[in-house]
Amino acid sequence: MRQLALFPLNLVVFPGEKLNLHIFEPRYRQLVRDCISEGITFGIPPYLNEAVSTLGTEMQLVDVEKNYTSGEMDIRTRAVGLFRIEEFYRQAPGKLYAAGLVEDITDDARPDIVLQGRIASHLQQLYDVLGLRKLMQELPPDYRIYDVAHHLGLSTEQEYQLLEAGTEMERQEIVLEHLDHILPVLMETERLKERVRLNGHFKNLTPPNF
DSSP, rough: OOOEEEEOOOSOOOOOEEEEEEEHHHHHHHHHHHHHOOOOOOOBBBEEEEEEOOOEEEEEEEEEEEEEESSSSEEEEEEEEEEEEEEEEEOOTTOOSSSEEEEEEOOOOOOOOOHHHHHHHHHHHHHHTTOHHHHHHHHTTTTOHHHHHGSOOOHHHHHHHHHHOOOOOHHHHHHHHHHHHHHHHHHHHHHHHHHHHTTOOOOOOOOOOO
């Protein structure tokens, strides 16, 4: 176990993700200064249901994009891994910000190739319906669930479920179940919109032969 500075936020960050943050609270300005001077990383555990979650994502400071005269900052970070909080401290010793004793989580990143193909097909349909084809074009053939997780219409709680899944196959199953549920609803909504659009227009219909 090791101590890690913590920055609870009402969002889920996935390994590999790049995250830009505006820092304004004194405690987190202090945290960023410590990242710069001491080279430390920090964790973002999602703040859900009025509580700090057990799981979180370790973040590395990449760059301070802008310093404001007020002391506020715009920073760029990237997610490097997952951890589990064993003990939470509201304040790290001698610091304003929170910290915790954490255990690193090892991930099994091996996908199920069949599930990967089925999910890609579902995503094609989803992005076509939503007019987001560009997302599909940018998806690499060896994509991971983490790469698409923010583009699936999942709630923060559902995204946290993906963090809880210890293997890529588990994440694939969660996502496939979600897409199986929402795709028929979206397709029916599109058909309904089309019927509404056509209503009142002159219709060129071929009468049936009888």
